[in-house]
Amino acid sequence: MTRRPQNTRDRLTQTAARLFQRSGYNGVGLTEILTEARAPKGSLYHHFPKGKQDLALAAASWASDGMRDMIAASFNDAQDFRAGVTTLCHKIAKLFDSSPQWETCPIAATLFESPDNPTFRDHADRLYESWIEDVRGHAERFGVAHPDMAADTLFIVMQGGWQLARARRDSNVLRRLPEHIPWDRFQPDGECGLTRPDPDR
Amino acid sequence: MTRRPQNTRDRLTQTAARLFQRSGYNGVGLTEILTEARAPKGSLYHHFPKGKQDLALAAASWASDGMRDMIAASFNDAQDFRAGVTTLCHKIAKLFDSSPQWETCPIAATLFESPDNPTFRDHADRLYESWIEDVRGHAERFGVAHPDMAADTLFIVMQGGWQLARARRDSNVLRRLPEHIPWDRFQPDGECGLTRPDPDR
């Protein structure tokens, strides 16, 4: 949230991230990015030799870092896993309200437009998995029953909820997201055959 | 699944739907659509006066109808709501496996690239709500506790699951989707104050 991105590279990355989120990778031209970032074309191809593709990868990574910060902020000082999830949902809802342009998952908008591009696919996969792994870490820390599944559930519900909130133009969909999660399956005394991995600590 | 779409209009619609799903609205040029549909430019602007926009709306509607057919086929001869959901998830997983190009929700890919275009937004909203309303109808018919919420949950989980399956390139994510749904909240003898709407039948 720096008010003045110093170097041209960061300015390009963040401007591109914002515009890609709004209109998708193919929906934004280099001219538009360059104009808004107040940078000439030469700078772009100096910092990003492969042009638009490199820029998209950098923009997606930057956006992903923002999401990971939000995940950390939500879970770090939470009482339990469920509280962390609730906080995260509210944070996302607030973000949804604050900017009408934040309307697509930044990763999906930037990297999911060309299924034939393996570089984009792999990068998106890696970024998504980093979110899920972060959440799984917190789930383990709080001792939930199936941390892997809990992390997957949260990801699924967040992505789907985002989509529904967008269609309905209603951030409350995101705030009510915890209601769609099967909490009893994640309680430490789960009914499943799996035992808790680490009781103490 | 007709092998030979008769008239040019249908051929254009279906080709466009397929290509938009693959690369998004802005990722496909008219030339590509015209070539694959074996139609000249004059035909396009005869059947779709507003050009690409009209074509996108028609393509999204067509794709949406396919999804609604799938929903109907899954729930119509199901024993209960949960069985219908499971069948639907397996059908979607099969679809995911069958064509590597079916990689984005067709509605999102076609209509969600320009947030500033209210026509697209409204159309997408309407199509999504028709899916949800269909599912809600089946939920009511099977007497689940909170049909509105059940339908929302299914939509959210399907959309998010789709995304995760795409990132992991694994259709089993879709098959395991029922595990992420809080079924106990939808049982007729729910813990909530609401009573069942229709006990017999």
Next chain:
DNA sequence: AATGCTCTGGACCAATCGGTCCAATCATTT
């Protein structure tokens, strides 16, 4: 002051974009 970098500015390019226009053709109806 001179050198050797990084970085910027923008002219320029071929290709493609969505869209227009109209003559030719097709299928009906009279």
Next chain:
DNA sequence: AAATGATTGGACCGATTGGTCCAGAGCATT
């Protein structure tokens, strides 16, 4: 057979696309 409207074929258009290229500005270190 003639006439009529629906449909097709494709040439053509200006605008924009992502990308190339290089002169020169800026800024260190020598």
